[in-house]
Amino acid sequence: MKKLTRYKRLAFHLPLLVAILLAPFFLPEFRTQLATLWLMIVLALTWDMTGGQMGYNSLGNILFYGTGMYVAAVITIGIAHDVGEYTSAFGDGVYEFTEAQYFIGMAAGLLGAGIFCALCALLVGSITFGLRGPYFAIGTLGVAIAVGELVSNWEWVGGGQGISLPVYPGDLEVGKVIFYFLFAATGTSLFVLLNWLYQTRFGAAINAIRDDEEKAEAMGLHTLRYKLATWSIAAFFVGIAGGISAFQLIHFEPLETAYQTINLGIFMVVCVLLGGKGTLWGPVVGAVLFHLFKEITWNYLLGWQWVALGALIVVTVVYFQDGIMGGLMRRKPPWFGVRAEGGEALPPTSVHESA
Amino acid sequence: MSAIIQIDRVSKAYGGVAANKDIVMSVASGGITGLIGPNGSGKTTLFNSIVGYHPIDAGSIQFRGREISKLSVQKIARLGLLRTFQQTRIYRAMNGVQNMLISLPHRKMSMANSFTRHSRAEHERAARLLEFVGLYEKRWLRAGSLSFGQQKLLEFAMALMNEPAALLLDEPTAGINPTLINGLIARLKSVNREFGITLFIIEHNMRVIMNLADTIYCLAHGEMLAHGTPDEIQNNPFVIDAYLGAQ
Numbered sequence: 001m002k003k004l005t006r007y008k009r010l011a012f013h014l015p016l017l018v019a020i021l022l023a024p025f026f027l028p029e030f031r032t033q034l035a036t037l038w039l040m041i042v043l044a045l046t047w048d049m050t051g052g053q054m055g056y057n058s059l060g061n062i063l064f065y066g067t068g069m070y071v072a073a074v075i076t077i078g079i080a081h082d083v084g085e086y087t088s089a090f091g092d093g094v095y096e097f098t099e100a101q102y103f104i105g106m107a108a109g110l111l112g113a114g115i116f117c118a119l120c121a122l123l124v125g126s127i128t129f130g131l132r133g134p135y136f137a138i139g140t141l142g143v144a145i146a147v148g149e150l151v152s153n154w155e156w157v158g159g160g161q162g163i164s165l166p167v168y169p170g171d172l173e174v175g176k177v178i179f180y181f182l183f184a185a186t187g188t189s190l191f192v193l194l195n196w197l198y199q200t201r202f203g204a205a206i207n208a209i210r211d212d213e214e215k216a217e218a219m220g221l222h223t224l225r226y227k228l229a230t231w232s233i234a235a236f237f238v239g240i241a242g243g244i245s246a247f248q249l250i251h252f253e254p255l256e257t258a259y260q261t262i263n264l265g266i267f268m269v270v271c272v273l274l275g276g277k278g279t280l281w282g283p284v285v286g287a288v289l290f291h292l293f294k295e296i297t298w299n300y301l302l303g304w305q306w307v308a309l310g311a312l313i314v315v316t317v318v319y320f321q322d323g324i325m326g327g328l329m330r331r332k333p334p335w336f337g338v339r340a341e342g343g344e345a346l347p348p349t350s351v352h353e354s355a
Numbered sequence: 356m357s358a359i360i361q362i363d364r365v366s367k368a369y370g371g372v373a374a375n376k377d378i379v380m381s382v383a384s385g386g387i388t389g390l391i392g393p394n395g396s397g398k399t400t401l402f403n404s405i406v407g408y409h410p411i412d413a414g415s416i417q418f419r420g421r422e423i424s425k426l427s428v429q430k431i432a433r434l435g436l437l438r439t440f441q442q443t444r445i446y447r448a449m450n451g452v453q454n455m456l457i458s459l460p461h462r463k464m465s466m467a468n469s470f471t472r473h474s475r476a477e478h479e480r481a482a483r484l485l486e487f488v489g490l491y492e493k494r495w496l497r498a499g500s501l502s503f504g505q506q507k508l509l510e511f512a513m514a515l516m517n518e519p520a521a522l523l524l525d526e527p528t529a530g531i532n533p534t535l536i537n538g539l540i541a542r543l544k545s546v547n548r549e550f551g552i553t554l555f556i557i558e559h560n561m562r563v564i565m566n567l568a569d570t571i572y573c574l575a576h577g578e579m580l581a582h583g584t585p586d587e588i589q590n591n592p593f594v595i596d597a598y599l600g601a602q
Contacts, residue, residue: 202469204449204457211446218406218440219517220432220461229466278448 020188024180031176035248037291038183042241043264044271044283044290045190046234051269052278053198054230055210056129060140062265063147064235066258067120068113068242070151073163075112076105076247087158097166110182110243117239121232129227132213141261148259162253165246179248183241190237195280197233206230210278267294270309273316276325285324359384359521359553360405360436365414365424367397367404374400376577378414382521387547387554389568391561391588393597397577398557399441402523406438407431419520433462435520439527441557443506447499451490451509454498455481458513481516488512488542504531508539515546521553522546528560540566565589573597 024031043061050056077083080101089095097105124143131139152160168175197203205226208216216223242258252258267290275286293312297305316323322330329336358381367375374397382388392398404411407428416424418436426434446454456473485491488508493501498509507530514522527543528536540563547554558564564571565585572582575597581588588594 197470200470200472201457201459201464204453204473205469207449207453208446208457211448212444215440215444215446216457217428218432218438218444219458219513220429220437221457222429222461222466225466226469 020184024177028173031173031180032248033291033295035176035180035183037288038180038187039241039245040267040271040287040291041187041284042183042190042237043268044275044287045187045194046237047268048272048277048279048283049194049206049230049234050227052272052276052282053203053210054206054227055213056227056231057134057137057269058140058231059137059261059265059269060124060128060142060144061234061238061268062259062261063124063140063144064117064120064238065242065245065264066144066148066151066254066260068117068239069246069252069258070157070163071113071116071239072106072109072243072246073165073252074157075109076102076165077163079105079108084156087156087161087163095166097169099169102166102169106247109246110240113239113243114236115239117242118232118236121235122228125228125231126224129224129231141265144259144261144265148255148261151259152254158254160254162251162257164251167250168247179244182244186237186240186244191280191284193233198280202226202229207278270313270316272323274312274320274323276323276327276329279323279325279329282323282325289324357384358382359419360555361415361417361420362401362405363415363417365401365404365416366412367400367409368412373577375404375411378574378579380572380579380582382553382555383570384553385547385551386570387543387556387568389564389571389585390555390557390574391559391564391571391594392574392580396574396597398574399525400577401574402438402525402557405523406436429461432517433460435460435462435518436523437514437517437519437521438523439510439514439525441525441529443503443510443530445498445501445506445509445513448497450497451485451494451501452478452481454509454513455485455516458516460518484512484515485509487515489538504535507531511542515550515552519552521555524554524556526557526559528558528563536560536563543567 023034027034043065047058047061050058074083077086080097081095086095124140128136128139128143151157157163168178205216205221208219208221209223209226213223246252249257271286271290272283273286274290275284276282290312294305294309297308301308320327360382362378362380365375365378366373378401390398390401403409404424405416407423407426407430411424414424415422418431418434421434423431423434423436446457449457456477459473459477482491482494485494488511490501490505490508490512493505498506501509507527511524511527524543528539531539543554543556544567546552554567556564556567558567565588568585570582571585571588573580573588573591573594575593580593580597581591583591
């Protein structure tokens with residue numbers, strides 16, 4: 001029986017892995033699109049770690065995206081040049097980067113972005129995790145907006161003008177494939193990590209915090225420790241994703257691109273709501289559908305795209321609160337291991353009733 | 356018997372309302388102590404003070420000889436002093452087994468430990484305790500879909516899973532079907548006798564508490580009115596007055 005499920009899993013995961021590996025070669029004109037799709041998946045999965053699994057709806061996760069971009073840029077530039085001189089030159093001087101400097105900068109920059117953002121989450125979290133419910137959402141949003149404003153006034157990193165990274169040294173199409181695989185590797189490793197993490201005691205603890213934090217405290221759980229660890233793992237991956245975006249976009253501005261609270265900052269929440277909060281696959285499914293919807297409306301409904309997006313959000317929030325995976329879970333509980341031995345099988349009324 | 360919980364001149368006021376005034380009492384180690392009193396007499400406030408839910412205004416609370424009145428809820432729970440809630444609290448979106456497993460004692464658990472899965476022995480222990488409270492058949496159901504009485508039993512089983520030294524129960528029989536109450540009394544007694552867990556129980560049902568407790572304290576208007584054996588309490592004129600309002 002166990003062997004059979006293992007084969008079934010393999011039969012599902014293997015083609016998926018092949019599709020992930022081949023996608024950029026079979027759809028060459030969509031390479032950047034596919035890379036952006038992976039970015040959405042990473043952002044949705046990390047948002048769901050706190051929002052869905054732990055019951056802490058952050059509106060400020062974009063903070064780690066923007067910070068990741070800047071950290072990766074500063075590290076990469078700093079390896080070859082003086083950052084202050086580089087940003088104040090506005091393209092006057094010629095700043096060369098060797099191929100080695102580019103790739104070493106990229107590796108160190110992405111890793112540095114992840115680590116720096118994880119530390120930021122510990123610092124910000126130790127203050128904001130005193131807030132609960134909507135106060136946490138607004139508190140984190142406030143931090144993200146404030147940091148964005150501060151960075152846009154910080155001349156050393158380019159101020160409101162933003163900052164530019166060197167262009168990929170070599171064939172730009174190869175560069176697109178590399179960015180795709182960087183995002184895909186980040187997303188896939190995040191998914192594998194979460195698949196394991198949600199089955200450990202750690203996963204049970206953050207679910208307990210979501211269902212009833214006061215009870216969890218009364219039972220002696222180290223609630224703050226779990227909350228900080230969860231957000232900091234999420235921030236690590238968002239930071240790396242931000243770093244990759246920085247290299248992919250080459251030039252970025254602080255408010256429009258890096259700390260874009262109203263675009264990406266909200267999109268990641270919509271992806272999760274659409275796919276199903278608090279489920280492993282929900283954020284992935286939601287990100288894929290959302291990205292398709294967004295690209296289709298942006299191409300064919302230009303002028304009305306924001307209206308369509310707003311309508312999608314309203315319909316999801318009003319009619320499909322459990323999202324796609326949540327709705328499936330309610331209709332087909334056995335698919336998700338909800339059993340009822342000896343008792344009547346009561347389907348769950350809502351996946352996150354108490355959230 | 357020595358005291359496991361020692362409460363000395365504890366006071367707690369909400370604004371101008373004195374909920375507890377100079378409470379002195381002790382809970383004997385290994386026994387069953389009852390706490391009764393009319394509605395609004397300060398029973399739940401006293402429970403909340405003991406488990407660190409709010410700071411007390413004055414006095415001292417000791418658990419196994421250690422001052423705990425300044426400690427946080429989590430720290431006190433990890434010392435082995437646990438409470439259940441009057442309004443039952445369980446993890447609603449998780450099933451019975453998950454509720455039990457997350458209730459394992461966290462005093463021994465390190466962060467590295469939390470990245471492992473639950474062992475077979477822990478699953479077996481969860482199943483045994485669910486069997487003990489009569490919820491084994493319902494263990495895979497979402498806890499939120501259980502009836503109020505069943506949730507109460509689940510919360511009790513979760514508390515046992517945590518291996519406490521002392522358990523504070525806030526109205527364990529409230530909302531439970533009268534025919535199930537006798538079974539619950541028997542279980543509480545066996546938990547006390549066989550697992551050696553000290554019980555401290557708030558209860559409104561006089562039949563239940565007289566049957567269970569070996570010492571009873573009675574609160575009225577935030578003050579300790581009387582204490583003694585069930586017989587002494589039943590015949591104490593002050594207690595009768597407090598309940599019948601003859602004063």
